[in-house]
Amino acid sequence: GAVVSQHPSWVICKSGTSVKIECRSLDFQATTMFWYRQFPKQSLMLMATSNEGSKATYEQGVEKDKFLINHASLTLSTLTVTSAHPEDSSFYICSGLRDSQYNEQFFGPGTRLTVL
Amino acid sequence: GQQLNQSPQSMFIQEGEDVSMNCTSSSIFNTWLWYKQEPGEGPVLLIALYKAGELTSNGRLTAQFGITRKDSFLNISASIPSDVGIYFCAGVLSSNTGKLIFGQGTTLQVKP
Numbered sequence: 001g002a003v004v005s006q007h008p009s010w011v012i013c014k015s016g017t018s019v020k021i022e023c024r025s026l027d028f029q030a031t032t033m034f035w036y037r038q039f040p041k042q043s044l045m046l047m048a049t050s051n052e053g054s055k056a057t058y059e060q061g062v063e064k065d066k067f068l069i070n071h072a073s074l075t076l077s078t079l080t081v082t083s084a085h086p087e088d089s090s091f092y093i094c095s096g097l098r099d100s101q102y103n104e105q106f107f108g109p110g111t112r113l114t115v116l
Numbered sequence: 117g118q119q120l121n122q123s124p125q126s127m128f129i130q131e132g133e134d135v136s137m138n139c140t141s142s143s144i145f146n147t148w149l150w151y152k153q154e155p156g157e158g159p160v161l162l163i164a165l166y167k168a169g170e171l172t173s174n175g176r177l178t179a180q181f182g183i184t185r186k187d188s189f190l191n192i193s194a195s196i197p198s199d200v201g202i203y204f205c206a207g208v209l210s211s212n213t214g215k216l217i218f219g220q221g222t223t224l225q226v227k228p
Contacts, residue, residue: 004158032214043204043218044159093158102166103147103208105216107158 002028002098006108013084014116021079021111023094029074030096034105035067038091050077084115122205122219129195130227137222138189139205147208148181148188149216154201162203163190197226 003026013019023033031052036044048069049057056069066088068080081088091112095105122139129135139148147166151159163174165181165188172179179190188207192199205219 006158034215043220046215049213049215095158097214102164103214103216104149104161104164105206105214106161107151110156110158112156 002096002104002106004030004094004096004106004108006092006094006111008111009109010112010114012114012116015085016083018080018082019084019113021081021092021094021113023077023079023096023108025075025096025098025106028096028098028106030077030098031074032097033071033077034095034097035069035077035079036093036095038093038110044093047079081113084113086115089113089115120205120207120217120219122222124222125220126223126225128225128227131195131197133195135192135195135199135224136189137203137205138187139207139219140187141207141217142186143207143209144185145207145209146185148179149206149208150177150179150188150190151204151206152201153204153221159204192224195224195226197228200224200226 005024007022033050035047038044047062050069050071052071058064071077093110095107120139120141149164150162153159163179168185169183170181176193202221202223204221206216
């Protein structure tokens, strides 16, 4: 199967600090990775598309200066939530696109961010 | 914007019963995917559909890609307690980007 890991699985931070979340594809190379956020009892909302070696593409309404994405290798993408505030508290999930021909996305286990 | 309408929103069934859920859209999709998400976890891919009319099974799960390319359904036969979770449909609008549009989810609860 296709395995994606995320680290950390949960994080609690103070308001105003920055938090970095890592997303790794463990058994496949992912030229494209995606970052989602999910609020309780809601569906996944796409935040941005992360492409290896190029700038991320952000969805409408997502602040690129607040949610910094770096896709430095074919197996690693990072999301940094800068100057986090309580309203940024959410479940952040990444996914890797294993095969662009078949559009199969495989998701990480998610990171629970709580900003105090 | 594009939306997927997934129904029902929730289901509470007896163990052994069959389950059916579906997604519809006003847009045409090239690919339909069905995922299951358990609390505190990321979604897990169950079935992927690539052609209109395609019917695909994965164990007790069966899914179909509607012939109009605007809908899909997922059936679960002989449900068991471990089927509990939230099921999401997702459509791929553009093969160039691989971006997914998700349905609102169907919460399934199974009574032993």
